[in-house]
Amino acid sequence: MDLNADLGEGFGSWRLGDDDALLDVVSSANVACGFHAGDPSTMHRVCRKAVEKGVAIGAQVGYRDLAGFGRRRIDYDLDELRDDILYQIGALEAFCRTAGDRVRYVKPHGALYNTAAVDEGQASAVVAAVLAYDPSLPVLCQPGSVLATRAEAGGLTVVGEGFADRGYQRDGRLIPRTSPGALVDAPGEVVDRAVRMAVAAEVVADDGSVIPCRVRSVCVHGDTPGAVELARRVREGLEFALLEVGAFSSRQAP
Template sequence: MAGIDLNADLGEGFGVWRLGDDDAMLEIVTSANVACGFHAGDPAGLMRVCRTAAERGVRIGAQVSYRDLAGFGRRFIDVAPEDLVADVVYQIGALQALAHAAGGAVSYVKPHGALYNTIVANREQAAAMAEAVRLVDAGFPVLGMAGSVFFDEAASRGLRTVGEAFADRAYTPDGRLVSRREPGAVLHDPAQIAERVVTMVSAGQVTAIDGSLIPIEVESVCVHGDSPGAVQIAAAVRDRLSGAGVEIGSFC
């Protein structure tokens, strides 16, 4: 069976407020989507995460967002394309400096939260996101949803696209993520989630919230770092994939 990357959103604490167990997750995942300060994260904490990731050989990705600390980046913002380009360039640059100072390097880019979901279909913002990555480094892969207009815009600029699936999020019949405002949007049972991920990877399909089977393209699986029981879920996913003969390794 083909290899797979495991990624998690990390560095999302702020000051004295801690969110998730970054150290434990960095023992499990192969790629770390590190916050860049717009939806979460403070400089000292982000540098610590980058240092630990570098020490453990975990790839560092810039997880860019709308400028929305109060909403954790989960609220849509109708930002002008030129402003979004500048915001994304700024965030990637900030994390590049922190990662470099910590002995590591940024290897890829992933949008967060509302920005991630918006650019599945919003071509104007998708183009701005892709253009920002190209301006910083056209060699950076972008992590996102296969079939999205973001991937179209990224590919048209020569960027490598990496299809992602979510271990603990429910899917709609059209292949999008169920809104967190809806019941059943987030899954919590480690064994159920782990089995689901094996099906995603081995069969290229996932059961949608209405019970239908939908195709899914996946090179990387996201195991959220801030969910209840996140470490247990991530460990169960990794163990089950390994047990199924799947090689675990970063995509870049």
């Protein structure tokens, strides 16, 4: 089972989360590519550290929205969205190559992630960008989402992702961050949810119903309070359940 986290989400003098500590725990790093967060020096630093620690690097692509941290929906021209995503993957690839590796997968961030999960147009723009850049790159996204369906139809590898620290609605969508129950931060509950997703392929929704959640990767957000300790405990929980924690993507030389 893969364990991923969002990294490199600082900008300039502002640091968000403890990237170095998380890289000691996770098997895959979703690195911000400069549009919703991140900057060239941060991308360079995180890629170098990730390669040193044997962590797979994914391009976390988002809206061009630094002020809103990529969490505000933008109704893009779809060709422009495709090109913005291509730009971000290419930028991160430069720093991966400098560090001795390459981008291993693509994961949308924030509002783009949530919108592409239900919107055919934006999902298609994400798929078009990945196909144009490198059709061998997997797409990390919610199982059963519109993005997952469009990516599979386009011949891309889809890796289902579950969120240990986020609340789910009955329809399988994430609870909006502006609503009660959006974040799950009790360590025991976070661990239990992660293990249940990994072992039983299910999660408990906000109304108490049990919904399918077949995943190959579990995410702990880097900006969740106590993220490093939560990630450690999730990894310990997965390993206690006799699951090997490792990246879903290969890490051969570029």
